[in-house]
Amino acid sequence: MERRDSLKILAATTGALLMAKNSVAMAAEKKGQEAGKKHHHHHMAADKDKKSEKKGGKPSFSELNHAAAHCNHVAQMCVGHCFTLISQGQKNMVECAQSALEVAAMSDALSRLAGMSSELCAVQAKACIAACEKCMKSCEPHVGHHAQCKECFEACKDCMETCKAFIA
Numbered sequence: 001m002e003r004r005d006s007l008k009i010l011a012a013t014t015g016a017l018l019m020a021k022n023s024v025a026m027a028a029e030k031k032g033q034e035a036g037k038k039h040h041h042h043h044m045a046a047d048k049d050k051k052s053e054k055k056g057g058k059p060s061f062s063e064l065n066h067a068a069a070h071c072n073h074v075a076q077m078c079v080g081h082c083f084t085l086i087s088q089g090q091k092n093m094v095e096c097a098q099s100a101l102e103v104a105a106m107s108d109a110l111s112r113l114a115g116m117s118s119e120l121c122a123v124q125a126k127a128c129i130a131a132c133e134k135c136m137k138s139c140e141p142h143v144g145h146h147a148q149c150k151e152c153f154e155a156c157k158d159c160m161e162t163c164k165a166f167i168a
Contacts (some may be wrong), residue, residue: 075135075156078148078152079101099135099137103159107131129164135152
């Protein structure tokens, strides 16, 4: 194995470990959200306000948050799958893993900004579009062979379309 390949795998592995830590945090957050559903009636007015953010076909901050968070989660799953395959000697998955790590980072940042209704969302959405396009290009050859790559491709496409509509 060439030194460059080893460094890429090392960087990707480090990223995967950080993403795994984030996945655990997301799972804990989801568990907390499920517990909060018991008190749903207290939040109906807030949910109504979130839905009213959508104007003229432009996605709301809530919808942008959802698309970006989903993209982040699915990309992390794709990274884990890629690392499994890389560890089995499939070097052709390195590019896919790298681009999935990048889109996970970009979509995570976008999700956080959208959760705050930040005016920086438009800037991050543009960067996220670029990351989604790159990831889709890397995942596309594997879509027919790996369910994780197909799901990542579709989540990136959805996130990209939502970002484009948001900044339009």
